[in-house]
Amino acid sequence: MKRRDFFKSFSSIALLGALPSALKAKNQKAEYNWKMVTTWPKNFPGLGTGAQYLADSINKLSGGRIKVTVYGAGELVPAFEIFDAVSNGVAELGHGSAYYWKGKNDTFQFFSTVPFGMTANEMNSWLYKGGGMELWEQAYSDFNLLPMAAGNTGVQMGGWFNKEINSLSDLKGLKMRIPGLGGEVLKRAGGTPVNLPGGELFTALKTGTIDATEWVSPYNDLAFGLHKAAKFYYYPGWHEPGTTLECFVNKDKYLELPEDLRSILLGASKMANLDMLCEMISRNNEALQILQDKHKVDIRPYPDEVLNELYEISKNVVKELSSSSDFAKEVYNSYSSFQEKTRNWNNISLKSYLNIKK
Amino acid sequence: MKRRDFFKSFSSIALLGALPSALKAKNQKAEYNWKMVTTWPKNFPGLGTGAQYLADSINKLSGGRIKVTVYGAGELVPAFEIFDAVSNGVAELGHGSAYYWKGKNDTFQFFSTVPFGMTANEMNSWLYKGGGMELWEQAYSDFNLLPMAAGNTGVQMGGWFNKEINSLSDLKGLKMRIPGLGGEVLKRAGGTPVNLPGGELFTALKTGTIDATEWVSPYNDLAFGLHKAAKFYYYPGWHEPGTTLECFVNKDKYLELPEDLRSILLGASKMANLDMLCEMISRNNEALQILQDKHKVDIRPYPDEVLNELYEISKNVVKELSSSSDFAKEVYNSYSSFQEKTRNWNNISLKSYLNIKK
Numbered sequence: 077m078k079r080r081d082f083f084k085s086f087s088s089i090a091l092l093g094a095l096p097s098a099l100k101a102k103n104q105k106a107e108y109n110w111k112m113v114t115t116w117p118k119n120f121p122g123l124g125t126g127a128q129y130l131a132d133s134i135n136k137l138s139g140g141r142i143k144v145t146v147y148g149a150g151e152l153v154p155a156f157e158i159f160d161a162v163s164n165g166v167a168e169l170g171h172g173s174a175y176y177w178k179g180k181n182d183t184f185q186f187f188s189t190v191p192f193g194m195t196a197n198e199m200n201s202w203l204y205k206g207g208g209m210e211l212w213e214q215a216y217s218d219f220n221l222l223p224m225a226a227g228n229t230g231v232q233m234g235g236w237f238n239k240e241i242n243s244l245s246d247l248k249g250l251k252m253r254i255p256g257l258g259g260e261v262l263k264r265a266g267g268t269p270v271n272l273p274g275g276e277l278f279t280a281l282k283t284g285t286i287d288a289t290e291w292v293s294p295y296n297d298l299a300f301g302l303h304k305a306a307k308f309y310y311y312p313g314w315h316e317p318g319t320t321l322e323c324f325v326n327k328d329k330y331l332e333l334p335e336d337l338r339s340i341l342l343g344a345s346k347m348a349n350l351d352m353l354c355e356m357i358s359r360n361n362e363a364l365q366i367l368q369d370k371h372k373v374d375i376r377p378y379p380d381e382v383l384n385e386l387y388e389i390s391k392n393v394v395k396e397l398s399s400s401s402d403f404a405k406e407v408y409n410s411y412s413s414f415q416e417k418t419r420n421w422n423n424i425s426l427k428s429y430l431n432i433k434k
Numbered sequence: 435m436k437r438r439d440f441f442k443s444f445s446s447i448a449l450l451g452a453l454p455s456a457l458k459a460k461n462q463k464a465e466y467n468w469k470m471v472t473t474w475p476k477n478f479p480g481l482g483t484g485a486q487y488l489a490d491s492i493n494k495l496s497g498g499r500i501k502v503t504v505y506g507a508g509e510l511v512p513a514f515e516i517f518d519a520v521s522n523g524v525a526e527l528g529h530g531s532a533y534y535w536k537g538k539n540d541t542f543q544f545f546s547t548v549p550f551g552m553t554a555n556e557m558n559s560w561l562y563k564g565g566g567m568e569l570w571e572q573a574y575s576d577f578n579l580l581p582m583a584a585g586n587t588g589v590q591m592g593g594w595f596n597k598e599i600n601s602l603s604d605l606k607g608l609k610m611r612i613p614g615l616g617g618e619v620l621k622r623a624g625g626t627p628v629n630l631p632g633g634e635l636f637t638a639l640k641t642g643t644i645d646a647t648e649w650v651s652p653y654n655d656l657a658f659g660l661h662k663a664a665k666f667y668y669y670p671g672w673h674e675p676g677t678t679l680e681c682f683v684n685k686d687k688y689l690e691l692p693e694d695l696r697s698i699l700l701g702a703s704k705m706a707n708l709d710m711l712c713e714m715i716s717r718n719n720e721a722l723q724i725l726q727d728k729h730k731v732d733i734r735p736y737p738d739e740v741l742n743e744l745y746e747i748s749k750n751v752v753k754e755l756s757s758s759s760d761f762a763k764e765v766y767n768s769y770s771s772f773q774e775k776t777r778n779w780n781n782i783s784l785k786s787y788l789n790i791k792k
Contacts, residue, residue, distance in 0.1 A: 137701050201719075230784070317787050349708060362775070383791075421715065429672070433742060
């Protein structure tokens, strides 16, 4: 057992960098003290911890030459002001998701997620291999920002409800917290979308101010105790099938970096991208088990009829986005043609494999 | 259009590192000239190019302090001798897949793929978050190697056949190129598994030496022209649902690195892991379209009856692996309990989403 213990600790050493001092690189003084402002509370599960993972990775890979300090929402600037703050050089880095900035440009939502859009792997393939990243860079260039994909939630859940959804008519008049394009889709289906910050969801649901809410998935939803405020937990999250998280950097600051530190920044964002998805998958596994076994939550699929109707509405909503400008059309065409091709391949690979009865 | 052109080139600059010399970091002399030996022909699509991407990333992130030169199979050592070569310090890095070394220890196959095992995202979640990586490190520690996950093929295809597979009886006597555990499963189903190097598949299939072969997926299979040698292309690849590619490093050489270069090595492997999956997905999309539209390939699902039987046999074959040692049992238990939990979550998230009729 000794050898195994040794290698267990070897593994920890490799991952945590807790090395004997003789082996350490010379402790270089930080050449760049950078700030990362975020839209999440500091170390918020999955998302805030993902921002911290990215900052830590940049620190480690650069041997301390870039020291990134993470600020939770409101610590340096409010959550929804980080885009402007980094654009103006108040901070060097920002961590959020592109759909938060739709006020700047509706098209940004394609770089985050759209209803019935691409899954995590599809999004990453589009961004890195299908021209998506270049379009995103163009989109942010007006704001003196360079974007990077820095995480993904995977397919989210459909939400928590205090009434059963058996048919389309159950959506009529439904007051649900569901922001963005998903909310627009619900509205066209007869519902009443509202937006509330995460911290208010439990009380709003418990007191009947809202009939339903979506949030993220079991890991995050369990932390908020939403199972104590709603009867039914519906799936899948048709409105957020694989939300991309972002890190953007002030371009002037980026251009001040030497080439190797630029590569480290871009590289660390890819590490963070993969890491967050893995974190979400493994934590959702555990949380789902707790919701099912301990809290006996009533977990249900949306009826096909409802999903089909929401899909038809979503197609129109997403397509309307493309009519606002030539650039919006270019992004929409790139996104939707990639989605179609990748879905074609997924049908005979991943989907077919997951559908084997067992 | 000027601005957009500028940012198109900005993007290329960022990715390729072709910067004005004034901005370049001091061109540091390589402190470590390392060799990477591989099981693939140099720049073999997806796999060899994945090894090259990893080497390039290490070079770039380290600002040239580590210079990694990639050797194709046979250039420095034969494909299946790279494990020993890196173990003995003939080269510092090796790039392959763990199931190639089952002669050392059958258990290694869990770190690559097993029939009806985990998908790419599930594997990565197990490795990085579920204890898999630590077990893999233990497994390779006897050989003076530290493993890293460095790529994934995604769900492969079932293979090319010259006869229809309508029922189990069609597998009896079927001579199919299918190595490893998949081959063992076919054998127990009444078939005759054979192993042949990739380069011989086309001729063997064309001349009737074999009745069927699996290889990888549309991207790789199209390159070999297998559609000109077989009538039917079956899916899904039950025997390789998400094969992990690896990079391993000689441990003495690893321990000679300063802390930041160790982090760069581990970080670059994560970048390569994500990049290969994205490359496979986007290239398979394109190749599938060519096979369908241009070559009119007859693409078919395995019948449920056949998949169900292969699944039952596979469960036994994989479980038998676990009886060879305490360590094998530990790996099997970790792998299969993670797979069960993640499948539970996938059923209501990714699978449910992909199954929406549209």
